[in-house]
Amino acid sequence: xxxxxxxxxxxxxxxxxxxxxxxxDKYTAELFLSRYGFMEPVNWEEIQPSESQAFLSAxxxxxKVSGLPVTGVLDEATKVAMNKPRCGVPDKETVSSxxxxxTPSEEVQxx
Amino acid sequence: xxxxxxxxxxxxxxxxxxxxxxxxxxxKELKWRLIGEGYSSQLTIEEQRYILKLAFRMWSExxxxxxxxxxxxxxxxxxxKLGFGTGRHLGCxxxxxxxxQEFAHAWFLGDIHFDDDExxxxxxxGSGISLLKVxxxxxxxxxxxxxxxxxxSIMQPNYLPHESGFEMDWMDRKAIQRLYGACKGxxxxxFDWIRKEKTPYGxxxxxxxxxxxxxxWYWLYENRNNRTRYGDPVPLQIGWRGxxxxxxxxxxxxxxxxxxxxxxFKGTQFWRYDSKNDVxxxxxxEGHHYPRLISEAFPGVSSPIDTAFYDRRxxxxxxxxxxxxxxxxxxxxxxxxxxxxxxxxxxxPVVNGDHPDGNIDxxxxxxxxxxxxxxxxxxxxxxxxxxxxxxxxxLPHNGLLPHKEVDQHWFDICNxxxxxxxx
Numbered sequence: 001x002x003x004x005x006x007x008x009x010x011x012x013x014x015x016x017x018x019x020x021x022x023x024x025d026k027y028t029a030e031l032f033l034s035r036y037g038f039m040e041p042v043n044w045e046e047i048q049p050s051e052s053q054a055f056l057s058a059x060x061x062x063x064k065v066s067g068l069p070v071t072g073v074l075d076e077a078t079k080v081a082m083n084k085p086r087c088g089v090p091d092k093e094t095v096s097s098x099x100x101x102x103t104p105s106e107e108v109q110x111x
Numbered sequence: 112x113x114x115x116x117x118x119x120x121x122x123x124x125x126x127x128x129x130x131x132x133x134x135x136x137x138x139k140e141l142k143w144r145l146i147g148e149g150y151s152s153q154l155t156i157e158e159q160r161y162i163l164k165l166a167f168r169m170w171s172e173x174x175x176x177x178x179x180x181x182x183x184x185x186x187x188x189x190x191x192k193l194g195f196g197t198g199r200h201l202g203c204x205x206x207x208x209x210x211x212q213e214f215a216h217a218w219f220l221g222d223i224h225f226d227d228d229e230x231x232x233x234x235x236x237g238s239g240i241s242l243l244k245v246x247x248x249x250x251x252x253x254x255x256x257x258x259x260x261x262x263x264s265i266m267q268p269n270y271l272p273h274e275s276g277f278e279m280d281w282m283d284r285k286a287i288q289r290l291y292g293a294c295k296g297x298x299x300x301x302f303d304w305i306r307k308e309k310t311p312y313g314x315x316x317x318x319x320x321x322x323x324x325x326x327x328w329y330w331l332y333e334n335r336n337n338r339t340r341y342g343d344p345v346p347l348q349i350g351w352r353g354x355x356x357x358x359x360x361x362x363x364x365x366x367x368x369x370x371x372x373x374x375x376f377k378g379t380q381f382w383r384y385d386s387k388n389d390v391x392x393x394x395x396x397e398g399h400h401y402p403r404l405i406s407e408a409f410p411g412v413s414s415p416i417d418t419a420f421y422d423r424r425x426x427x428x429x430x431x432x433x434x435x436x437x438x439x440x441x442x443x444x445x446x447x448x449x450x451x452x453x454x455x456x457x458x459x460p461v462v463n464g465d466h467p468d469g470n471i472d473x474x475x476x477x478x479x480x481x482x483x484x485x486x487x488x489x490x491x492x493x494x495x496x497x498x499x500x501x502x503x504x505x506l507p508h509n510g511l512l513p514h515k516e517v518d519q520h521w522f523d524i525c526n527x528x529x530x531x532x533x534x
Contacts (some may be wrong), residue, residue, distance in 0.1 A: 018209030018228050065260045085240060085270040087248055088205060088216030091258045
C-alpha cells in the first residue's frame with residue numbers, strides 16, 4: 001500500500017521514483033512533438049537541415065494551439081506547457097496512432 | 112484506412128469507422144468493464160466503478176448512447192475495457208511515464224488506460240487529478256472525438272485543475288451528436304410547473320419550470336440554457352411524490368382568477384397535486400379524496416386519455432383521445448357545446464397533409480414561448496396564436512403550423528441506461 005496519512009489519501013507519497021522525464025531541451029521537446037503528432041518521428045542518425053525546419057514549424061504549431069506566443073523558441077512558457085499533465089492520445093492523427101499494436105515480426109510476415 | 116477498416120471489420124464486426132467522420136460505434140448500447148487486474152491502488156474499487164459509471168452516464172446525458180457495466184460477458188463482447196497501470200502495463204505498447212505529463216490514453220479499439228502513478232482523486236476532492244474528468248475525456252476518444260483546443264472543452268489535451276462546474280458544454284454536445292445524432296423520443300407529457308414564492312421582502316413572485324416526462328423518469332428543461340438540468344433524467348418518485356411511478360398521461364394546471372389546481376391523469380384516474388408541499392393530495396381543501404375517477408369529475412370525457420391541457424383563453428380543459436377532442440367547460444362542469452369533435456375540426460392544419468391526425472402524446476402550453484404545442488412521436492405542431500392571426504388573417508383559429516422536430520427545439524433530452532438512473 002502506498003504510504004498515506006490523510007483520510008482522503010491526498011498526501012500519498014509515491015514509494016517509487018517513477019517521474020516522467022522533464023522536458024528541458026531540444027531533444028526531449030522533439031520527442032514530445034513527435035509523440036503527440038506535431039511532427040514525424042525523427043531519424044537521429046541523419047539530421048537534415050529541413051528536419052530542424054520541421055522542428056521549428058512543429059514548435060510554432062504547438063505554441064499556437066496551446067495559446068502561447070508563437071516565438072519558435074523553446075522558451076520557459078513552452079516547456080511548462082509541455083510538462084503539464086495531459087492525455088496520451090496524440091493531438092494530431094498520425095497513421096501510427098491508428099495502428100493496431102503489432103510486433104514488427106508480424107508486419108514482415110504479412111507482406 | 113480502407114485496409115484497416117477491412118481488417119477491423121473482420122475481427123470486430125460491430126465497429127466501423129463511421130460514415131460521418133471519426134471513429135464511431137454502430138450500436139447504441141455499449142458494454143464497459145473495469146478490468147480486474149487493472150484496479151487502481153489509490154481509490155477503493157467501489158469508488159473507481161462509481162466514478163466510471165458516472166463518466167459514462169455523462170455521455171449518455173448528451174447523446175443517444177447508453178452504457179452498461181458488464182462484469183460477466185466474455186471479454187470479447189465488452190466494447191470498452193478500462194484499467195489502471197504504471198510504466199509497462201496491461202500489454203499496452205505505450206509505456207506510462209511515471210508521475211507527471213501523460214496521465215491516461217485511449218485506443219480506438221475501446222481500451223482506456225490510466226497511469227496509476229498519477230494521483231487520481233474523486234469528483235470533489237479539490238486536489239490531485241480528477242478521475243471523473245479524465246475518464247470523460249478518454250471515453251470521448253473511444254467514441255471518436257479527437258482533441259479539441261477550445262477553452263472549456265472536455266476534449267482539451269491538457270488537464271485543467273478542478274473546475275467546480277465540470278460539465279460538457281454546448282460545443283462538446285454538438286461534436287458527439289455530429290457522430291451519433293441527437294436524442295429523439297416520445298414524451299408522455301410536457302408542462303410548465305408554476306410556483307408562487309415569497310421574496311425576502313415578503314412579495315409574492317411567480318416562477319415556473321418546464322418539465323418533460325417519459326415513462327418513469329423526467330427532465331427539468333432549462334429554457335435559458337437550451338438544455339436539460341445537469342444530472343437529469345431523474346426517477347419520477349424522487350421529484351413528484353405520489354403520482355404513478357411508471358408515468359402519467361397528462362398534467363393539467365387549471366389557473367384562473369378563481370381557481371388554481373394542478374392535476375395529473377393516468378388511465379381512468381386523476382390526482383391533484385399540492386404544489387406547496389410538493390406531494391399529491393390525499394384529500395384536497397374541497398374534501399375530495401384522491402385518486403378520483405376521471406368520469407366522476409369530468410362527465411362526458413372518455414378515459415383513458417392520450418393527453419390534455421388547460422386553455423386559459425376560454426377556461427376549457429382540452430382532453431385528447433385517439434382522433435377526438437373533448438373540450439370541458441370548468442365553470443359549467445360539463446363538456447362544451449358540440450364536443451367531442453374530430454381533432455382536425457378543432458385544430459385544423461394550416462398546410463394540408465401536415466397534421467398529427469390524433470393519438471398525440473402531449474399538449475403543452477409554454478409560458479416561455481406563449482404558445483401551445485401538440486407533440487406526437489419526435490415531432491411537434493405549434494398552434495396558431497392570436498398574434499399570428501393579427502398578422503396573417505387567413506390563418507384559421509387554433510390552426511396547426513407545419514410540424515418541426517422536437518429535438519431541434521428542445522435540446523439534449525436524452526435517456527440514460529436504467530442501471531445508471533439512480534446515480
